[in-house]
Amino acid sequence: MDERRLGPVVGLGTWATFDGDAVLAREVVSAALDAGSRLVDTSPMYGAAEESLGEIVRERRDEVSVATKIWARSVEEGREQYRRQLDRFGRVEIEQVHNLALWREHLVWLEDERDAGRIDRLGVTHFSSRFFGELAEALETRRFDTVQIALNPREREAERRLLPLAAELDVAVIVMRPLGGASSVIPEPPPAELEPLRDFGIETWQQALLKWALSDERVDVVIPATRDPEHARANAAAGSPPWLGSEERALVERLAG
Numbered sequence: 001m002d003e004r005r006l007g008p009v010v011g012l013g014t015w016a017t018f019d020g021d022a023v024l025a026r027e028v029v030s031a032a033l034d035a036g037s038r039l040v041d042t043s044p045m046y047g048a049a050e051e052s053l054g055e056i057v058r059e060r061r062d063e064v065s066v067a068t069k070i071w072a073r074s075v076e077e078g079r080e081q082y083r084r085q086l087d088r089f090g091r092v093e094i095e096q097v098h099n100l101a102l103w104r105e106h107l108v109w110l111e112d113e114r115d116a117g118r119i120d121r122l123g124v125t126h127f128s129s130r131f132f133g134e135l136a137e138a139l140e141t142r143r144f145d146t147v148q149i150a151l152n153p154r155e156r157e158a159e160r161r162l163l164p165l166a167a168e169l170d171v172a173v174i175v176m177r178p179l180g181g182a183s184s185v186i187p188e189p190p191p192a193e194l195e196p197l198r199d200f201g202i203e204t205w206q207q208a209l210l211k212w213a214l215s216d217e218r219v220d221v222v223i224p225a226t227r228d229p230e231h232a233r234a235n236a237a238a239g240s241p242p243w244l245g246s247e248e249r250a251l252v253e254r255l256a257g
Contacts, residue, residue: 001036001239004220005172006094006146007065010210010239011039012232013176013225020048024227026056031229033063035236041148041174041223043069043098044081054088061090067146067174067223069098069125070106078106086118094146094174096123100131103138111143121145127176129157136165146220148174151213153256154186163218178213178222179206180256189255196251200242205255206231210238212252215245 001008012032018025029040040057042049050068057064066089072078085092095110097103103124113119123146124138132149139147139162147166149158155177166173180186188205202208206224213222224235244252 001236002214002241006174006220007038008036008236008239009214009219009221010037010236011041011065011067011174011221011223012037013223014040014042014049014053015046015176015225017046017225017227018049018052020052022052022055025049025052027229028226028232029053029056029064030060032232032236033060035233036239037232037236038063039065039067039094039174039221039223041067041176043071045069045071045098050085050088057089065093066091067094067096067123068092069096070110071098071101072106073102075102075105075109078102079109082110082113091118091120093120094123095119095121096125096146096148097138099126100124100134100138107141107143121172123148123174125149125174125176129155132157132162136161139165139169139171142169144171146172146174148176150177150181151175151219152178152180152186152209153212153253154180159216163216167218172220173218175213175219175222179209179224186256193255197244197248200244200248201237201240203237204234206235207238208252209256210235211244212249214239215243215249
């Protein structure tokens with residue numbers, strides 16, 4: 001699998017997946033890691049996802065990069081979330097302020113934790129383009145190392161402002177919802193429509209969508225979520241070149257509607 005600033009370019013998301021099921025988490029995470037993925041993204045907002053990941057992450061700690069989040073209405077609550085994350089994971093490779101919640105207040109103490117070596121990188125996220133102005137404001141402080149945004153052929157607002165800004169500021173980009181989101185997955189076209197993409201190693205519609213995002217060199221990693229180990233393996237296969245050219249990306253966009 002290709003690697004960029006955050007390691008292998010296909011990671012694993014955990015929104016609406018494990019529901020606290022540590023056995024399922026073990027199966028899916030193991031499949032993803034065995035296929036070459038490394039980054040696992042989670043959040044206190046995702047039910048019991050963090051808890052379900054704890055055991056498998058500890059067992060294969062040197063193979064996993066944990067990207068989790070602070071999603072709290074107060075600094076005290078955020079610190080407690082962070083304490084539990086350290087208990088579960090030992091360390092945090094990427095700690096993100098989720099959906100810009102109190103980002104200025106949390107950034108102060110999170111920078112202290114990064115300086116102390118318990119966090120490698122700090123990031124900020126938001127799922128909605130309505131908040132891209134404030135997200136840009138946060139990035140322009142030059143205090144964040146990563147940004148997480150939605151990007152797929154039906155959600156391209158980030159291309160106009162945030163991807164150029166991230167490139168200018170040398171901020172690594174994590175793409176959520178590369179398949180269209182848990183409640184709005186982009187429907188598959190007829191298999192024959194994918195024939196022009198076969199030479200790019202694409203066998204599934206999901207691989208086409210992931211490769212569409214990764215063919216933008218400003219994207220560092222995509223984090224599709226799945227409950228199926230086989231899907232985790234197939235998704236990881238999208239992380240190898242060759243990348244799509246402009247014609248092939250346009251085809252994926254047309255097929256996505």
